Amino acid sequence: MPAIDVDEYRKAYEQRLKKAAVTTAEAAEPADDDLAAEVTNLIEVASNRKAPLVERVSALRKLGGLEFLGPRFSPFNAVYVAALRTLATDPRATLRRAALESLALRKDPEGRELLIRGLEKPADALVPEAIALQYLGHDDHGEIVPLARKVYRRSKGAAREEALRILATDPESEPTFKRLLNDKKEVSSIRRLSASALQDLNPAAFEKAARRIVVDDSEFNEIRSTSLTALSQQADSPADSKLVEQVEALHQRARSPAVKSSSARFLDAHGADPTS
Amino acid sequence: MTPLPQVDAGGIELVEAALREADPGAGLVALLDERSPHLAGRTTADAERLRGLALAAFAHLSETPPAAMPFVLEELESGRNPSNVAAAARALRGGGPHLPAEAPTLLVSAIERLRASDDKLRFPTGHDAPPTALADLAATLEILGMAASAAAPALEQLLATHGVELSRDVRARMVAALEAISVAPGHCCGSPVEPNDHAEAVDPEAVGDATLVRALALEDQDGSTQTFAARFAGRPTAVAFFYTRCTNPERCSLTVTRLAGLDRRLRAANIDANVAGISYDPQYDRPARLRTYGNDRGMAFSSRCSLLRTVDRFDPFVEAFKLGVGFGPVTVNQHSLDLVVLDADLVVVRRRRRRLWSADDVIDELAGIVGRSSNAALRPPRVARNGDHRQRV
Numbered sequence: 001m002p003a004i005d006v007d008e009y010r011k012a013y014e015q016r017l018k019k020a021a022v023t024t025a026e027a028a029e030p031a032d033d034d035l036a037a038e039v040t041n042l043i044e045v046a047s048n049r050k051a052p053l054v055e056r057v058s059a060l061r062k063l064g065g066l067e068f069l070g071p072r073f074s075p076f077n078a079v080y081v082a083a084l085r086t087l088a089t090d091p092r093a094t095l096r097r098a099a100l101e102s103l104a105l106r107k108d109p110e111g112r113e114l115l116i117r118g119l120e121k122p123a124d125a126l127v128p129e130a131i132a133l134q135y136l137g138h139d140d141h142g143e144i145v146p147l148a149r150k151v152y153r154r155s156k157g158a159a160r161e162e163a164l165r166i167l168a169t170d171p172e173s174e175p176t177f178k179r180l181l182n183d184k185k186e187v188s189s190i191r192r193l194s195a196s197a198l199q200d201l202n203p204a205a206f207e208k209a210a211r212r213i214v215v216d217d218s219e220f221n222e223i224r225s226t227s228l229t230a231l232s233q234q235a236d237s238p239a240d241s242k243l244v245e246q247v248e249a250l251h252q253r254a255r256s257p258a259v260k261s262s263s264a265r266f267l268d269a270h271g272a273d274p275t276s
Numbered sequence: 277m278t279p280l281p282q283v284d285a286g287g288i289e290l291v292e293a294a295l296r297e298a299d300p301g302a303g304l305v306a307l308l309d310e311r312s313p314h315l316a317g318r319t320t321a322d323a324e325r326l327r328g329l330a331l332a333a334f335a336h337l338s339e340t341p342p343a344a345m346p347f348v349l350e351e352l353e354s355g356r357n358p359s360n361v362a363a364a365a366r367a368l369r370g371g372g373p374h375l376p377a378e379a380p381t382l383l384v385s386a387i388e389r390l391r392a393s394d395d396k397l398r399f400p401t402g403h404d405a406p407p408t409a410l411a412d413l414a415a416t417l418e419i420l421g422m423a424a425s426a427a428a429p430a431l432e433q434l435l436a437t438h439g440v441e442l443s444r445d446v447r448a449r450m451v452a453a454l455e456a457i458s459v460a461p462g463h464c465c466g467s468p469v470e471p472n473d474h475a476e477a478v479d480p481e482a483v484g485d486a487t488l489v490r491a492l493a494l495e496d497q498d499g500s501t502q503t504f505a506a507r508f509a510g511r512p513t514a515v516a517f518f519y520t521r522c523t524n525p526e527r528c529s530l531t532v533t534r535l536a537g538l539d540r541r542l543r544a545a546n547i548d549a550n551v552a553g554i555s556y557d558p559q560y561d562r563p564a565r566l567r568t569y570g571n572d573r574g575m576a577f578s579s580r581c582s583l584l585r586t587v588d589r590f591d592p593f594v595e596a597f598k599l600g601v602g603f604g605p606v607t608v609n610q611h612s613l614d615l616v617v618l619d620a621d622l623v624v625v626r627r628r629r630r631r632l633w634s635a636d637d638v639i640d641e642l643a644g645i646v647g648r649s650s651n652a653a654l655r656p657p658r659v660a661r662n663g664d665h666r667q668r669v
Binding site for chain 2: 032036070071072074075076077078081082107109112113139141142143145146169170171200203
């Protein structure tokens with residue numbers, strides 16, 4: 001068998017790779033003249049209420065993908081956003097939701113108004129309450145806080161939880177989070193969210209509540225673990241020796257892996273060695 | 277399902293009422309003031325919409341008043357709402373003899389800044405109005421014609437560098453604008469409007485008086501609290517206003533980044549001066565948030581460089597420095613750029629409002645104050661003159 005010239009082989013191989021990369025790139029990114037036609041066509045399909053839903057959803061998804069072309073997609077921004085705003089009130093729920101999510105990510109004022117109107121007047125809601133709040137939460141300017149308070153008071157389940165997420169940066173909601181964190185009848189996800197919110201809004205108040213939870217054997221392991229983890233992150237403020245002793249004892253007797261590991265982390269953060 | 281109204285009904289009524297006043301220009305300018313009672317309590321979206329309607333309404337007047345120009349230039353320079361920027365540009369169409377020299381270049385830079393976010397116009401327009409904000413900006417350039425000739429190089433450069441990022445319609449209008457503003461003198465019909473070096477109107481009463489805040493407590497990014505006087509007296513100070521929830525990256529975020537740069541340059545030049553940012557939103561902007569915000573923007577915190585929040589109410593600062601800020605139901609709804617330079621005795625020596633400030637100018641001022649302070653013992657005491665804006669604390 002003749003010997004292979006390794007250098008020539010490598011050059012040929014690299015050229016094949018390069019050609020393949022160019023071909024792939026060309027296939028992935030349409031030329032700009034084609035791009036204009038493609039965007040126009042996709043918007044037409046997505047907006048056509050007589051077209052099958054699956055085609056419309058696919059068109060909208062492709063448009064979302066083309067957005068990632070960045071500057072090359074900029075010339076179509078205005079028509080794309082106009083199409084999204086129209087789709088936001090489409091009879092088909094799937095399209096409304098996808099359009100409103102895109103608009104929310106862009107912090108589009110018209111999209112926000114539609115979502116807000118739906119929360120103020122549920123009969124006009126275009127998406128479920130929890131989804132509307134989630135989308136509105138993308139804009140942390142905080143103006144949705146008064147509405148989130150209303151939703152929190154009137155709703156249950158996912159909508160209530162999403163409302164609390166928005167209230168998590170609202171200083172006036174601190175008493176609410178304190179109460180929820182200490183309420184053993186409250187669901188675990190709400191209590192964990194409250195712990196995080198209270199720690200952000202008022203670290204001193206959080207520490208007081210967390211210290212009580214950590215040493216309360218009637219508390220749920222999940223909440224104890226969350227509190228320990230959060231206290232570990234507050235290692236700047238030195239824990240008193242009594243708390244360290246209590247956590248050491250907790251670490252000894254704990255059977256929950258989550259409590260075991262979070263207490264170990266706490267002790268490590270405060271310079272104490274877990275003894276098992 | 278009822279579609280959204282194209283324009284804000286409440287806002288339209290206010291603008292129409294202003295247009296019916298004896299001095300409609302003054303009425304519209306009053307609507308632009310961030311402290312206007314018509315803006316108080318409105319959400320940011322509502323406040324922005326009203327601002328756009330008011331700016332666009334100047335085009336209905338025979339001439340846009342000089343008092344409107346600071347608002348117009350501010351919007352062109354740092355506005356992020358494409359429709360409002362287009363509305364501000366329309367106000368230039370009635371600029372007449374008051375057209376600021378820098379306005380055309382700001383128009384072009386606005387197109388560049390907003391090229392990825394073109395959107396429809398959200399104020400009443402005629403049937404033949406361009407379909408989008410960027411197209412309308414280009415149309416304004418075309419209308420200004422020779423008065424915008426200074427912007428020709430920037431417009432050419434923008435077309436060359438970013439033309440592919442603009443829609444065909446916007447590009448075509450920009451080409452038309454370039455032709456209009458590049459026409460040689462004498463070829464144009466009628467008398468061309470010459471740009472004016474008219475400086476923005478400055479109200480000397482708006483310079484500021486730090487007396488009202490001297491004893492107020494400020495908390496910094498480390499949780500340390502001092503009075504305004506204790507923190508700043510004894511050396512010159514550049515203090516700007518901001519809030520971390522600001523959604524316009526050309527305003528607060530940029531301001532804090534630039535404060536960080538200012539501090540670095542002052543330290544490198546061995547100029548002993550304070551650099552500080554004070555939050556409009558003290559309840560939300562607590563120390564940990566101030567620290568993160570500053571760190572993310574390059575601030576090297578020290579006794580000379582800090583981000584601060586008021587411990588009690590923020591109102592006295594609004595009054596003391598006549599700040600351009602309005603508040604909605606939760607937080608700020610509109611604000612201008614505001615930077616104040618104080619001397620070692622906390623006398624306000626210079627106020628910069630609405631426009632991006634030059635770091636070189638601020639450094640020169642602070643250095644000048646330091647220089648004057650070190651020579652003070654050698655000079656006779658100053659006597660206040662008429663028109664001297666200094667107000668001693």
